Amino acid sequence: MKKIKIIHILHSVGGVDTSLRVLINAMDASKFEHVVIHGTKDSSNFIDATNTAVKEYKIPIERDIHFVKDFKSIIEAYKIVKREKPDLIHAHSAKGGLIGNTIGFFIDGIKVLHTPQAYSFLSTKNRLKRHFLVFIERILKNRNSILLASSNSELERGLNEVKYKRSKTALFNNCISPVVLNPKFSDLSSYNLPSEYICTVGRPSYQKNIEMMIEVLREIVKEIPDIHLVIMGVGLVSPNTENVKRLIKKYGLESNTTMIEWIEREKIFHIISKSKLYISTARYEGLPYAVIESLSLSKAIVATDCDGNRDLVTDQKNGFLLDLDAVVLMSNRIIELIKNDSKRLNFEDNSQKIFNERFNLDNNIKALEHLYLSYCRK
Structure with a gap:
């Protein structure tokens, strides 16, 4: 044939x-x-x-x-x-x-x-x-x-x-x-990450809107001083990197953030799997792979209500969807999920179900x- x-x-x-x-x-x-x-x-x-x-x-x-x-x-x-x-x-x-x-x-x-x-x-x-x-x-x-x-x-x-x-x-x-964690990539010691953190994958750019994420982090620190944000995907076509770094310095958040350049997807999977939850502040998406991967890894997700994100996150089911620039409300939702284990675990279970039903x-x-x-x- x-x-x-x-x-x-x-x-x-x-x-x-x-x-x-x-x-x-x-x-x-x-x-x-x-x-x-x-x-x-x-x-x-x-x-x-x-x-x-x-x-x-x-x-x-x-x-x-x-x-x-x-x-x-x-x-x-x-x-x-x-x-x-x-x-x-x-x-x-x-x-x-x-x-x-x-x-x-x-x-x-x-x-x-x-x-x-x-x-x-x-x-x-x-x-x-x-x-x-x-x-x-x-x-x-x-x-x-x-x-x-x-x-x-x-x-x-x-x-x-x-x-x-x-x-x-x-x-x-x-x-x-379905994401299968490869133990070959499990050593994350070189990144000096704390035991608990939240994370995202997104190059600093207009689309990914990482500046909003730093504003959200600034609010969370008021309630959880040792909160830590891991930003992966920095470096490749990342026009807003210096803006993000300036904002981190302006708010004194250097000890609360880790920025990681493009690395193997398998290492990204390990970092997501160990995180408390996944966040996205994007202005628009197609259908973002990092969020799909987070579904497969059973993560609760807090995200902006934009194209792509709203196709993957159902508000109050496997995470929260929020308006663009709703900085205070997003920070409150993240704090809620960090402190409310039962809700976060319920969202995690639902993420896995949504993945298997629609994105496998x-x-x-x-x-x-x-x-x-x-x-x-x-």
Whole structure:
């Protein structure tokens, strides 16, 4: 039987990178062949379910809009697609969507699935820039474009703001296999963490809104002076790192915080597993892997009520959802869960149940394979 060939196009960093690696590694390698087109500076070595390296092409894909560089990327990607003759294109991220959907204009008979993993227009407060980015999303979608949303929130954005027709959309939640803690990565002594702490994974940026988290920590310290916050993921595309450090120093919270640069996911799992709870102050998400991992690790979660977070956290069931900038209320909720063991344990049990019901890749991967097959060119 001839394998179905899928070309993936993306700027492969952060959750977008994690998403593709997880999917390729979980899919039936006897039925599907994968080819990855991604940025020259991105991490490499995508592995399929048989532990075989996937064919990769590196082209100059960058995060920000740059008309000349983007045009060159589109031309290079177009040539690769023509040469590889895939059955389907899956474009991940905003930049992957720009390239993939543009190619879809010019190649008849091949569908382009676009998974934004958080629309780019959510990344700005500037109204004119937001309208411009929405406009780009609208004009790029074409007769061959299908929105494959990573969360229900993302699906609704696509329908209501990008104006996809319902018939041109599908939903496949970001998923992971249940987290199994690898003892090889259990030694955390180099980080000098206290016995009790709360944690988050998120690069200091407009999206992750870590400044709000420091404001929340400042309030918690008034009630729990030895509270400790561990922030993981600092360093890679982290434009607000110095702002966060200045805020920590301003409030005298140096002894209450640990900032850790990008490390192996397996070490992140161990740090989350030992934490009291997981927190997120994001302004928007696609469907955040760190929160899904926290569900798998049975963690209570305190998070902002934004796209992505609200798809994973049910208020008063497995955590608390709070308005953006509700600093005092978020600090009170965190204090409540630290002090109320029975409530926190109940939330932890519910997180595990929600994960198994909706976000367990082992249960859901066949649904993605079916989606791929249904959109392949006949």
